[in-house]
Amino acid sequence: MLSRGFFGKKRPEASRPVPPGQYLEDGFPVLSAGPTPRVDLATWDLTFESDGEVLGKWDWEQLKSLPATDMHVDLHCVTKWSKHDTDWRGVSIDDLFEAAGITDPPGDYVMAYSDGGYTTNLPTEDLLDGKALIAYEYDGEPLEPAHGGPVRLFVPHLYLWKSAKWIRGLRFMEQDAPGFWEAYGYHMYGDPWKEQRYIGD
Amino acid sequence: MTTGWQIATVEAVKTETDRAKTFVLSAPGISRFRPGQHIDIRLTAPDGYQAQRSYSIASPPEDSGVLEVTVELIEDGEVSPYFHEVVRAGDQFEIRGPIGGPFTWQSTEGGPLLLIAGGSGIVPLMSMLRHRSASSAFNIPVLLLYSSRSLDDVIYREELESMAAQDDHLQVDFTLTRQRPDGWSGYERRVDDEMLGEVIEKLGAPRLSYVCGPTAFVESVASALVERGLEADSIRTERFGPSGT
Ligand SMILES: Cc1cc2nc3c(=O)[nH]c(=O)nc-3n(C[C@H](O)[C@H](O)[C@H](O)COP(=O)(O)OP(=O)(O)OC[C@H]3O[C@@H](n4cnc5c(N)ncnc54)[C@H](O)[C@@H]3O)c2cc1C
Numbered sequence A: 001m002l003s004r005g006f007f008g009k010k011r012p013e014a015s016r017p018v019p020p021g022q023y024l025e026d027g028f029p030v031l032s033a034g035p036t037p038r039v040d041l042a043t044w045d046l047t048f049e050s051d052g053e054v055l056g057k058w059d060w061e062q063l064k065s066l067p068a069t070d071m072h073v074d075l076h077c078v079t080k081w082s083k084h085d086t087d088w089r090g091v092s093i094d095d096l097f098e099a100a101g102i103t104d105p106p107g108d109y110v111m112a113y114s115d116g117g118y119t120t121n122l123p124t125e126d127l128l129d130g131k132a133l134i135a136y137e138y139d140g141e142p143l144e145p146a147h148g149g150p151v152r153l154f155v156p157h158l159y160l161w162k163s164a165k166w167i168r169g170l171r172f173m174e175q176d177a178p179g180f181w182e183a184y185g186y187h188m189y190g191d192p193w194k195e196q197r198y199i200g201d
Numbered sequence B: 001m002t003t004g005w006q007i008a009t010v011e012a013v014k015t016e017t018d019r020a021k022t023f024v025l026s027a028p029g030i031s032r033f034r035p036g037q038h039i040d041i042r043l044t045a046p047d048g049y050q051a052q053r054s055y056s057i058a059s060p061p062e063d064s065g066v067l068e069v070t071v072e073l074i075e076d077g078e079v080s081p082y083f084h085e086v087v088r089a090g091d092q093f094e095i096r097g098p099i100g101g102p103f104t105w106q107s108t109e110g111g112p113l114l115l116i117a118g119g120s121g122i123v124p125l126m127s128m129l130r131h132r133s134a135s136s137a138f139n140i141p142v143l144l145l146y147s148s149r150s151l152d153d154v155i156y157r158e159e160l161e162s163m164a165a166q167d168d169h170l171q172v173d174f175t176l177t178r179q180r181p182d183g184w185s186g187y188e189r190r191v192d193d194e195m196l197g198e199v200i201e202k203l204g205a206p207r208l209s210y211v212c213g214p215t216a217f218v219e220s221v222a223s224a225l226v227e228r229g230l231e232a233d234s235i236r237t238e239r240f241g242p243s244g245t
Helices: A060-064 A093-100 B079-085 B119-134 B157-165 B193-203 B215-227
Strands: A045-050 A053-059 A069-076 A081-092 A109-114 A119-123 A133-138 A152-154 A167-173 B006-017 B020-026 B038-044 B050-056 B066-072 B092-099 B113-118 B142-148 B170-176 B208-213 B235-239
Touching (some): A053 A060, A060 A133, A081 A093, A093 A133, A152 A167, B020 B079, B050 B119, B066 B119, B113 B119, B113 B193, B113 B215, B119 B157, B119 B208, B142 B193, B157 B170, B215 B235
Parallel strands (some): A045 A167, B142 B170
Antiparallel strands (some): A045 A053, A081 A133, A109 A167, A133 A152, B006 B020
16 A cells, blocks of 8 residues: 655665565664673584484584685565675585585474574575575674674575574474574564565565 | 554654654554564555564553554654654554564563663553553562653653652653753763662662663663673563664
8 A cells, every 4th residue: 555655765776676675774783682692602612413413513613624605695684674795704504514424414494593592493405505604704804792793603595583693503303393583473484585574474 | 473464544643752753553453462562564655665664562452452653753764754754643554563572571470670771762661661550560660761862852751750650669760861951860871880780779680671772772781781690581672773872
């Protein structure tokens, strides 16, 4: 329906479109449900697990010694902002699979879990083939705590809540199950181009 | 959570401050919400362009059939100036909701409750306070610490003052960061650790804390509360915008 007297603000033409319902933002807003945790890299580690079995475990030094992958991508947050041309560095999930000797994905779905109790669910295939990182640098600098640093999951083709901040591990599962926001009615998959914000979208 | 878009009609517009207006919406299709939740609003221009933004619900769930949102004017913004300059009673637009995760409080959750607002961050906290009154949960101790630029920028000031005056278990502390009237006896600086220590002392150890406002405000207050020893999972946050006050 038309909104009387609404024309939208003339914005500088974006070099490429943003997903439906999104607007382009220069800054880098923050969405989290609680205080920003302070993660100590001296005791931090990352675990891949399935059925209670540890498939791979890396501390900070071990993570940093794996080959780094760079991504130049656009970000889309469910709170309506998108940000173009951001640079991220981290280790791809493919490289972590290789390092752990995982050849077949241990389950079709993943629950990512974080310091502070955050969780989010994703299909395993959305993490593979260069689509996702365990990221530790943004714009050439160590990732700031408010943006999920020192280490976050990074899956930029989905809404940003799927890129779990302060990541501590991936738990592989046979069946999909809702994570933190998903249990509050946010979408199980979260494709910004299909505007999958909430259940039923 | 309701997900489809539905039509809301503006029943009335109230001027709260020079930079904040309240819109009373009738939205019969919106299911019962919890204080702290928000709605999404979608506007459509003649060329098909659409803009969506989130606005917290200011009214309590006990008000049936209507809900209120309060919009602060961001001068160079797209949607908030439209609300301030164009929207009037009788207008309609699309909304969906209620939406929101853990940033909600109902009187059944009890207290003591520490509420900390920066600027328009008061809006969802006001829904909680109005709900506490509407559900007669006056025995739940609450302290609201509310940071504004000046006294004229304090949204819902009269209602907050009269709520606190009639209620032994509700304390309201204002801090004014830019301008103070003569004889001002409240705080006159940004919320800092010392101020948080003082209000927690007055309230008693909070069981739940809610912090809402601009991102930088929420970051600094929530971190200070954690450093004071409050459990991280007892602190719930809502970050409204990219910039600080
Ligand atoms: C969950 C949630 C609940 C919200 N509830 C409320 C509410 O109850 N009342 C309310 O007034 N707003 C609320 N907001 C903010 C609101 O959604 C809009 O972001 C705000 O109204 C600005 O929109 P705009 O189109 O006018 O500005 P935009 O065109 O989006 O932005 C214009 C410029 O202003 C900056 N800006 C955007 N938002 C803010 C801000 N909040 N403070 C300072 N600068 C900003 C932008 O970075 C940009 O540079 C809420 C946001 C969220 C995520």
